[in-house]
Amino acid sequence: xxxxxxxxxxxxxxxxxxxxxxxxxxxxxxxxxxxxxxxxxxxxxxxxxxxxxxxxxxxxxxxxxxxxxxxxxxxxxxxxxxxxxxxxxxxxxxxxxxxxxxxxxxxxxxxxxxxxxxxxxxxxxxxxxxxxxxxxxxxxxxxxxxxxxxxxxxxxxxxxxxxxxxxxxxxxxxxxxxxxxxxxxxxxxxxxxxxxxxxxxxxxxxxxxxxxxxxxxxxxxxxxxxxxxxxxxxxxxxxxxxxxxxxxxxxxxxxxxxxxxxxxxxxxxxxxxxxxxxxxxx
Amino acid sequence: xxxxxxxxxxxxxxxxxxxxxxxxxxxxxxxxxxxxxxxxxxxxxxxxxxxxxxxxxxxxxxxxxxxxxxxxxxxxxxxxxxxxxxxxxxxxxxxxxxxxxxxxxxxxxxxxxxxxxxxxxxxxxxxxxxxxxxxxxxxxxxxxxxxxxxxxxxxxxxxxxxxxxxxxxxxxxxxxxxxxxxxxxxxxxxxxxxxxxxxxxxxxxxxxxxxxxxxxxxxxxxxxxxxxxxxxxxxxxxxxxxxxxxxxxxxxxxxxxxxxxxxxxxxxxxxxxxxxxxxxxxxxxxxxxxxxxxxxxxxxxxxxxx
Numbered sequence: 001x002x003x004x005x006x007x008x009x010x011x012x013x014x015x016x017x018x019x020x021x022x023x024x025x026x027x028x029x030x031x032x033x034x035x036x037x038x039x040x041x042x043x044x045x046x047x048x049x050x051x052x053x054x055x056x057x058x059x060x061x062x063x064x065x066x067x068x069x070x071x072x073x074x075x076x077x078x079x080x081x082x083x084x085x086x087x088x089x090x091x092x093x094x095x096x097x098x099x100x101x102x103x104x105x106x107x108x109x110x111x112x113x114x115x116x117x118x119x120x121x122x123x124x125x126x127x128x129x130x131x132x133x134x135x136x137x138x139x140x141x142x143x144x145x146x147x148x149x150x151x152x153x154x155x156x157x158x159x160x161x162x163x164x165x166x167x168x169x170x171x172x173x174x175x176x177x178x179x180x181x182x183x184x185x186x187x188x189x190x191x192x193x194x195x196x197x198x199x200x201x202x203x204x205x206x207x208x209x210x211x212x213x214x215x216x217x218x219x220x221x222x223x224x225x226x227x228x229x230x231x232x233x234x235x236x237x238x239x240x241x242x243x244x245x246x247x248x249x250x251x252x253x254x255x256x257x258x259x260x261x262x263x264x265x266x267x268x269x270x271x272x273x274x275x276x277x278x279x280x281x282x
Numbered sequence: 283x284x285x286x287x288x289x290x291x292x293x294x295x296x297x298x299x300x301x302x303x304x305x306x307x308x309x310x311x312x313x314x315x316x317x318x319x320x321x322x323x324x325x326x327x328x329x330x331x332x333x334x335x336x337x338x339x340x341x342x343x344x345x346x347x348x349x350x351x352x353x354x355x356x357x358x359x360x361x362x363x364x365x366x367x368x369x370x371x372x373x374x375x376x377x378x379x380x381x382x383x384x385x386x387x388x389x390x391x392x393x394x395x396x397x398x399x400x401x402x403x404x405x406x407x408x409x410x411x412x413x414x415x416x417x418x419x420x421x422x423x424x425x426x427x428x429x430x431x432x433x434x435x436x437x438x439x440x441x442x443x444x445x446x447x448x449x450x451x452x453x454x455x456x457x458x459x460x461x462x463x464x465x466x467x468x469x470x471x472x473x474x475x476x477x478x479x480x481x482x483x484x485x486x487x488x489x490x491x492x493x494x495x496x497x498x499x500x501x502x503x504x505x506x507x508x509x510x511x512x513x514x515x516x517x518x519x520x521x522x523x524x525x526x527x528x529x530x531x532x533x534x535x536x537x538x539x540x541x542x543x544x545x546x547x548x549x550x551x552x553x554x555x556x557x558x559x560x561x562x563x564x565x566x567x568x569x570x571x572x573x574x575x576x577x578x579x580x581x582x583x584x585x586x587x588x
Contacts, residue, residue: 004392004477004485004503016394023386024405027463031408033431034420049431050438098313101306108303114314121321123571127526127545128564131552132324132331135340140319155316185305214413216527232415236531239419246429253416264411268404271411275468276475279513 031257037250045246061251068234068252069241071226077255080213080230083149088208091154092201099163100189122157130221137222144224152218156211158278159204165277166200167193203274206267213260231256332561339557351562360539361547361563367454368523368543368567375458375522380514383466387473388503403474407467414464418531421460422447447533453540461528465521469514476510516578523571 032052037045038061039054066073102111121129133152134143142148170193178192194201216232223229226237235252238245264271332351334344355361389395390402409417424430425446433443446456485502493501504511526545529535535542535550544567551560 004388004480004482004498013394016389016392017398019389020395020398020402024402027405027409027467030417030420030424030463031412033424034416037423045429049429049434094312094316097309101310101313105300105303105306107300108306111306111310114310114317117322118317120572121317121325123520123568123575124321124325125524125526125545125564125567125571127524128328128548128552128560128567129321129324131557131560132327133320135327136319136324151316152320155313155320185301189309210411214411214415216413216415232413235419236415239422239531246423249419249423253419256413256416260411260413261408264408265404268407272403272407272471275410276471279468279472279517 031261034250034253034257038247038254040247042244042246061247064245065238065248065252068238069226071229071234073234073255075227076229076231076234079228080232083146083153083219083228083230084209084213086146087150087153087212088205090150091156091159091208091212092205094154095156095159095204096163096197096201099160100167100193103164103167118155118160121155127217130217133218134221143222144228145222146228148222149219149228152222153212153215156208158211158275159208161278162200162204162207162274163197166197170196203270206263206271207274207278210260210264210271328561328564331557332565334558336556336558347558351558352566355559355562355566358559360542361544363539364542364544364547365566367541368525368545371454371458371525371543372519372522375461375525376515376518378458379462379466379469379518379522380511382462383469383473383514384507384511386466387470387477390470391474391477403471406470409464410467412464414527415531417464418460418528421456421463422532425456448537450538450540453533453537457525457528457532457541460532461522461525464528465518469518472514472517473507473510476507480506512578512582516575519574519578520571523567523574 036051036054039057040051044051044055062073068076098114102115105111137143137148137152142151174192174196175188178188183191213230214232216230216236219228219230219233220236223233226234229237231252235249235256238252239249331339331344333346333348335347335350338345386406390399395402424432425444427433427446427448430446432446436442436444444456445452447453480503484506485498488498488502524545525543526549529541529543529546530549533541535546544563548560548563548567551557551563
């Protein structure tokens with residue numbers, strides 16, 4: 001269904017496709033330019049920035065960026081994988097349990113206060129929150145630690161809204177039947193509700209992973225040294241260095257982008273549907 | 283939405299007797315702890331710091347200065363200019379985001395696009411899940427006068443050069459284009475989700491009654507898109523008021539403060555150790571975000587009741 005009437009006509013169809021193809025080209029061209037530039041020497045790009053494919057397909061650039069700011073590239077990559085995976089797992093477990101409790105007892109005063117507190121947190125300009133978070137991290141002794149970064153990245157709005165929305169749709173009769181069968185709250189959660197929630201858990205996990213992979217400011221602020229930097233933060237510091245290593249910057253952008261891009265392309269239907277649902281709810 | 287419907291649909295998990303609170307404390311504990319430690323506490327700390335002298339802000343017994351920080355930033359011409367710039371940029375960005383997303387969603391939703399719709403949707407959504415740092419780094423170099431593809435392409439088709447980030451007059455538009463590239467796909471899919479729920483029959487009936495294209499858009503299509511318009515406007519407002527990463531990567535607030543928005547200016551003051559003024563700016567920006575978001579939600583409720 002749609003708001004719009006059906007339309008026919010060759011000219012209109014051609015115009016519609018031409019527009020959609022042009023827009024898609026504008027969206028995708030930066031990726032292609034980045035990929036091609038990562039294979040081309042700085043001199044080659046200066047002489048012809050528009051060349052649509054590289055002269056050679058060498059991986060020599062990896063040697064140039066094997067170490068950024070004195071820390072090896074593999075360390076940044078490992079940090080990205082570790083921090084993103086851990087913050088996703090922790091975030092999903094914590095948010096699912098929290099949202100579940102809030103939906104089961106929405107009337108309870110503390111849960112109401114907590115929900116408002118969470119809403120206020122996600123509306124606060126987060127780039128200005130990270131400095132007080134720095135002080136908090138210092139006070140609780142998590143500054144410069146992986147745990148500090150992972151815990152700070154664990155909470156996010158979209159996963160919370162996805163879970164809250166799902167738990168609200170579980171039929172009342174399902175819970176009542178379990179209660180009549182003598183199930184306690186643990187059994188209701190883990191034997192009855194969670195099995196139903198598996199698709200939402202999958203969607204929320206993928207989206208959280210994509211979003212946390214891209215996070216950079218919390219990582220930068222909680223870190224004490226480049227040892228806990230992730231790929232985006234390493235890219236930022238490479239881009240800020242004096243003396244432009246253009247090819248290296250493009251190669252680093254590719255390394256930062258490609259893993260999540262492939263992940264998204266495989267799961268695009270789930271990601272788009274999930275982000276739409278999470279946003280419309282919020 | 284009426285109370286009975288909410289009771290049946292919204293409160294689906296609620297048995298007749300609410301379950302005892304006991305074990306739910308345990309379920310909620312980690313979530314409450316993270317919200318308190320990394321949300322509420324830092325926000326309160328930030329508000330507290332905004333009432334103290336910067337030099338003593340991080341000491342065990344800070345020196346209270348009342349509203350002095352607020353008075354100082356309101357007397358700071360750079361802040362006032364930055365606030366005005368942020369509001370103008372937000373208005374420009376919200377309007378262009380909503381307009382472009384709406385037009386493109388209508389195009390993809392129309393019967394003119396059959397095959398390839400999923401591909402077009404994926405293409406516009408891909409930048410949304412691309413790490414913003416990487417996207418903005420690439421755009422920064424696309425605009426570059428010597429490395430960039432953009433000016434070479436413009437010259438090739440005979441158009442004048444675009445100074446991009448280098449000029450005071452164009453930097454804000456260069457930043458806007460990069461932000462639109464990163465964000466607009468999100469708004470397109472929200473409109474598409476709304477369009478998928480619409481009734482094509484009404485538009486066809488209007489067509490039979492002789493309505494022209496504009497009348498159909500204004501009286502038939504747009505009213506049905508009200509939910510998505512509202513969600514998108516609230517999201518875009520909150521998002522563009524907080525514009526930060528694109529500036530941190532592409533311009534550092536320059537040239538000559540042309541892209542120095544409030545969040546970036548406050549961040550710079552943090553860097554200089556001017557904590558009191560920076561947190562006062564954070565409070566003001568936060569107040570603007572909350573007021574606008576609540577106003578939009580109030581607007582929605584008012585319309586829903588009619």
